[in-house]
Amino acid sequence: MKPIFTSYATADGGREGHVKSSDGLIDLNLVMPGGDSNETGSNPEQLFAAGYAACYDGALNLMAEKQNKDIDSKVTGAVSLLKDEQDNGFKIGVQLDVEVKGVSQEEAEELTTAAHQFCPYSKATRGNIDVTINTKAQ
Incomplete structure (x- = not known):
């Protein structure tokens, strides 16, 4: 590529x-x-949280645009340093709290699912990091 x-x-x-x-x-x-x-x-986790939140929010807005939905969104990324029980080392976990204005809860969840499939950070972490997405329509 x-x-x-x-x-x-x-x-x-x-x-x-x-x-x-x-x-x-x-x-x-x-x-x-x-x-x-x-x-x-x-710290690295704070920098990763900022990058992932920004990238995901961009993907979310692109998915909304493609579906002709006018939204306002905010994504808060939380990246945690965790103890890895498998090798006694460390790993990270991610939580994305997504607020979406302008659509129903169901539409917001559909958009966040589509964004998670499209977002480059989500693609990079898929299968490697546990990512939880909490979606709230407002």
């Missing part, structure tokens, strides 16, 4: 280091959540 575009970011120092995008828009210190440090900063 030919890339449509490519984004670059560099991490240095792991979970207690720094991450910076090639254009400088992302330029963040990283800190271990719940660690002993008084430093402030982001």
Whole structure:
């Protein structure tokens, strides 16, 4: 496949280091959540949550547009670091809380299902990460 575009970011120092995008828009210190440090900063799970929420919301709006539905939506991503009992390591889990205005609950659920099939983040995580989608029509 030919890339449509490519984004670059560099991490240095792991979970207690720094991450910076090639254009400088992302330029963040990283800190271990719940660690002993008084430093402030982001973490990989927070960055993943932001990226997944944005990508999924874009897919949701595209699905609505294709079905000629006028919606207003908001997606909140929650990415948790979990203990992996299989190898005594770690894994992540995702919860997407989706608010959809302009359609019924049933239509909102149909749109979120379609978005989950289309979203590149959903495709990348399918079968690898447990993703829960909570849909609420308003």
